[in-house]
Amino acid sequence: MGSLFSSSISLRKSVKITDDEFILLRDFIYEKSGIFVDIKRKYLFESRFSKRLAELNLPSFADYIKFLKYDSMKAAELSTLFELVTTNETSFCRDMRQLDAFQANVLKEKIDEQRKAGKLELNIWSAGCSSGEEPYTLSILLHESLKMELARWKINITAVDLSPAMIDRAKKGVYGDYAFKTTPDDIKKRYFSKDAGGWKIKPTVAKLVNFKQMNLNDSMSLKRLARSHIVFCRNVIIYFDEEMKRKVVGSFYDNLMPGGYLMLGHSETLHKISSTFKPIYHPGTIAYQKEG
Amino acid sequence: MKHLDELTAGMTLASDLIASDGRLLFKSGTELEDRHLTLLKRVGVTEVDVEAGTGDLSDDQIREIEEYVRDFFLYVDPDFAPAIQLFHLALNLTANSVAEGWELPDLNQRRATNVEHMEDLFLIGMGSPDTIVKHESELTSFPDIYFRIKEVLEDESASADKIAKIVSTDMSLAAKLIKLVNSPLYGFPQTIDSVSRAVALVGAKELSTLALGISAINYFHDIPAELVDMKTFWRHSITCGIFAKLLAGTQTGLAPERFFIAGLLHDVGRLIMFKKLPYASTEAMLFARENSIPLVEAERSIMEFCHTDISEPLLASWKFPEGLSNMINFHHNPMEFPNPLEPAIIHIADNMANAVEIAQGGMYVLPGIDEEAWEISGVKPEMLEGIVEQYKEQIDIILSAFT
Numbered sequence: 297m298g299s300l301f302s303s304s305i306s307l308r309k310s311v312k313i314t315d316d317e318f319i320l321l322r323d324f325i326y327e328k329s330g331i332f333v334d335i336k337r338k339y340l341f342e343s344r345f346s347k348r349l350a351e352l353n354l355p356s357f358a359d360y361i362k363f364l365k366y367d368s369m370k371a372a373e374l375s376t377l378f379e380l381v382t383t384n385e386t387s388f389c390r391d392m393r394q395l396d397a398f399q400a401n402v403l404k405e406k407i408d409e410q411r412k413a414g415k416l417e418l419n420i421w422s423a424g425c426s427s428g429e430e431p432y433t434l435s436i437l438l439h440e441s442l443k444m445e446l447a448r449w450k451i452n453i454t455a456v457d458l459s460p461a462m463i464d465r466a467k468k469g470v471y472g473d474y475a476f477k478t479t480p481d482d483i484k485k486r487y488f489s490k491d492a493g494g495w496k497i498k499p500t501v502a503k504l505v506n507f508k509q510m511n512l513n514d515s516m517s518l519k520r521l522a523r524s525h526i527v528f529c530r531n532v533i534i535y536f537d538e539e540m541k542r543k544v545v546g547s548f549y550d551n552l553m554p555g556g557y558l559m560l561g562h563s564e565t566l567h568k569i570s571s572t573f574k575p576i577y578h579p580g581t582i583a584y585q586k587e588g
Numbered sequence: 589m590k591h592l593d594e595l596t597a598g599m600t601l602a603s604d605l606i607a608s609d610g611r612l613l614f615k616s617g618t619e620l621e622d623r624h625l626t627l628l629k630r631v632g633v634t635e636v637d638v639e640a641g642t643g644d645l646s647d648d649q650i651r652e653i654e655e656y657v658r659d660f661f662l663y664v665d666p667d668f669a670p671a672i673q674l675f676h677l678a679l680n681l682t683a684n685s686v687a688e689g690w691e692l693p694d695l696n697q698r699r700a701t702n703v704e705h706m707e708d709l710f711l712i713g714m715g716s717p718d719t720i721v722k723h724e725s726e727l728t729s730f731p732d733i734y735f736r737i738k739e740v741l742e743d744e745s746a747s748a749d750k751i752a753k754i755v756s757t758d759m760s761l762a763a764k765l766i767k768l769v770n771s772p773l774y775g776f777p778q779t780i781d782s783v784s785r786a787v788a789l790v791g792a793k794e795l796s797t798l799a800l801g802i803s804a805i806n807y808f809h810d811i812p813a814e815l816v817d818m819k820t821f822w823r824h825s826i827t828c829g830i831f832a833k834l835l836a837g838t839q840t841g842l843a844p845e846r847f848f849i850a851g852l853l854h855d856v857g858r859l860i861m862f863k864k865l866p867y868a869s870t871e872a873m874l875f876a877r878e879n880s881i882p883l884v885e886a887e888r889s890i891m892e893f894c895h896t897d898i899s900e901p902l903l904a905s906w907k908f909p910e911g912l913s914n915m916i917n918f919h920h921n922p923m924e925f926p927n928p929l930e931p932a933i934i935h936i937a938d939n940m941a942n943a944v945e946i947a948q949g950g951m952y953v954l955p956g957i958d959e960e961a962w963e964i965s966g967v968k969p970e971m972l973e974g975i976v977e978q979y980k981e982q983i984d985i986i987l988s989a990f991t
């Protein structure tokens with residue numbers, strides 16, 4: 297059979313990265329973001345960065361690493377680098393079983409506690425919020441739990457992500473079908489309105505959420521965040537190595553008020569990472585409590 | 589319909605070609621040759637119904653296909669000859685699929701699955717491969733026929749008659765075996781209509797091994813369909829089996845039938861994952877797609893172990909023949925096995941299976957062929973095209989033996 301594709305068509309489309317260059321780039325990414333890239337992903341990186349190198353007119357990865365480290369544009373390039381190394385997969389009501397268990401147990405407990413103490417306020421931190429689906433989902437859960445009473449509460453959901461582009465998108469609050477792949481229809485109908493570009497989150501829901509670009513590797517900035525009752529950090533630490541996991545989980549611990557909870561993604565666990573939290577088992581999730 | 593001017597040799601008739609006087613000129617399926625074209629001109633036929641061919645693809649489509657296929661090779665060394673060869677084979681197969689009307693899945697289709705209602709039996713970090721397998725084997729017993737076949741397989745003095753009798757007690761197993769020995773997998777010229785004939789022709793040991801593998805597979809008939817598309821799973825397994833056998837056939841001294849079984853069962857650990865860790869398994873599939881990494885890597889990220897870590901205790905608990913077990917357990921890291929040739933063949937077959945599946949809506953990037961494993965396998969890049977051609981002739985018939 298004849299072929300449409302010339303036999304000279306090459307599989308390689310990018311500049312070659314040497315092992316040394318890969319290690320330099322990998323270490324740089326790790327130092328800046330805590331994201332750890334295994335050498336097995338060398339070729340993946342080669343092709344992911346090749347477009348960027350071409351745009352910058354850089355002939356080799358060594359030049360790109362120099363650019364990242366010393367160029368006057370290096371701060372801006374860092375954002376681009378973050379875009380290239382992060383995965384932003386997310387959706388509204390992702391992991392419904394966990395969210396149900398969270399709402400029925402953790403959230404209920406905190407709401408009751410605050411009511412009893414006469415302090416109608418709640419701080420939640422969504423760390424690694426991607427394009428905003430997770431913190432908006434939390435705001436929706438609060439609307440569902442508190443209903444009319446919500447007006448009397450002071451609720452603050454702080455949502456941060458490494459990627460400035462994701463934070464911009466989150467602030468716009470307009471979503472396509474993909475964002476709703478795990479979302480019950482009635483939730484979508486009640487909390488979103490049809491918009492030219494898709495579905496827009498309603499202002500009442502958006503109002504509770506504050507977005508900030510922030511690096512979880514930057515312990516100093518994290519210290520400046522308000523103390524939280526609940527931290528959500530789902531499907532983020534899976535990209536970190538153990539040292540970075542410990543560091544970030546340590547920051548969450550410091551940020552949480554006594555009795556506060558940390559919620560991780562379905563496949564993440566503090567097993568081997570931290571024993572300071574007390575794991576509380578609910579069907580569908582583990583809530584990690586800071587005792588006290 | 590194509591006008592006579594547009595016809596070229598090599599195109600295939602999509603329906604019977606009837607002349608204006610009602611005479612049948614050529615039957616549907618005829619591949620047109622130059623002499624046919626001359627004849628058509630002479631009898632005055634102007635329009636002919638031919639099958640869609642890759643010649644109909646637009647430049648844009650060709651570019652899209654190239655980009656699409658390239659995505660599946662992101663994880664592998666782009667300078668490695670066998671990878672380049674598989675890339676070209678995948679390009680052509682995908683172009684054929686598209687010409688036949690298949691639409692390239694868009695990004696959302698490639699990412700989406702809904703995993704919302706599944707419950708894992710073990711929490712991550714809590715169940716080791718051993719405990720997971722133990723839980724499974726305590727819960728469900730393995731088919732009795734399996735152990736009876738194993739017994740004769742191990743008994744050097746067992747007669748061909750005995751194996752034929754045992755297999756014949758399980759009608760569905762016997763039927764599958766007969767279909768398989770009549771398939772191109774064996775390529776016997778005459779029809780084989782009984783198990784005893786099959787034993788005589790294939791050999792007692794060969795046939796028992798085949799029967800053993802198939803009865804092991806039967807154990808997994810109850811995996812819920814909403815969890816994973818079992819059709820795709822088995823197609824991948826059978827494809828890998830066919831490639832393993834064909835690859836083994838290119839080398840001297842390897843018994844090809846064993847390779848079919850090892851290929852067939854190479855992902856058996858995944859079936860236990862589906863049963864015990866349905867949510868985590870689907871998360872691994874999603875994670876692999878989101879990050880353009882092979883499924884085996886994604887499993888390690890999500891569950892801290894991969895499907896070969898599961899197959900090891902699983903096959904041991906079944907007392908599965910050791911040589912076959914090693915091929916299965918080491919198919920992702922053949923060089924870590926002291927005698928790497930056999931697992932290396934499964935390793936290459938698995939990559940080939942992933943490559944041909946791109947044109948059928950496969951979702952995962954190639955895990956990549958280990959350079960040393962390729963070296964010792966003795967397979968050469970130029971052999972791959974012929975092997976894929978043979979696979980194309982065999983897959984549908986062999987697939988039908990399993991359904």
Ligand SMILES: C[S@@+](CC[C@H](N)C(=O)[O-])C[C@H]1O[C@@H](n2cnc3c(N)ncnc32)[C@H](O)[C@@H]1O
Nearest residue numbers: 329382384385386424426457458511512530531
């Ligand atoms: C897969 S998304 C998870 C989104 C959401 N939490 C969920 O579970 O659906 C991971 C997010 O973590 C962010 N991320 C990765 N490393 C980070 C870091 N060092 N600091 C802040 N965010 C980070 C990425 O930008 C990405 O948006």
